[in-house]
Amino acid sequence: MNFRFAWMRWRRRALSAVAARLEWPQALRRRPAPPPPLRELKTLCVELVNDLPTDQRLDLVTRIGGSREARDLWFMRSCFFRAVSLHFGEHEARRRMARLDVWLQA
Template sequence: MLSAPAYVSTFVSITRRMVSGARRGHDSDVVLREIRTAMVEQVLDCPPARTRSARAHINAAESTQQLWLLRGEVYQAISDQFGQHEAERRMALIEPLFPQQLRAPRSAFSRVKK
């Protein structure tokens, strides 16, 4: 069992790796550029004032993991301008660009027939 200081140290280490993109060394510049471009293209027809922050975060991202976590900002900008259906459609276009390990397996509930 870990002592409290060791537990905190481990927690901080894991959190830092998650935030900074633990896969940074494995992400090629080509893959990052392709995903960045696709994400920015999805918000080009949204008001610049609404997407300025998202575009800055996308361009500053150093890993595919960081870009994956920015999908919410992109989705929100699209949804605000064009609605949820259009946001879902556009996000479906960029999801395949991300490595499989970042994409969570589908929930058992999504397989339930309605």
């Protein structure tokens, strides 16, 4: 009777070890990409608003410079969109936001 339980325990451990090895490469493939450096995100945001009139540009650049993490820039997307769409149209604003979204989705 003792042998039977030992065999079941050994079989359960062996099967779980095999299952863990099969799942291990999949877990590596599902690992998310590291977030882009904040400095590059800030540079991109400044490029998005660089050709706006001086007063709006300085306000946005100051806010971009004060951001401490990518989440702050994510919340500023509406400000970027509003400023660019007022001066260049909604189509141009959507095009620029698409560039930013590629970086912020990572």
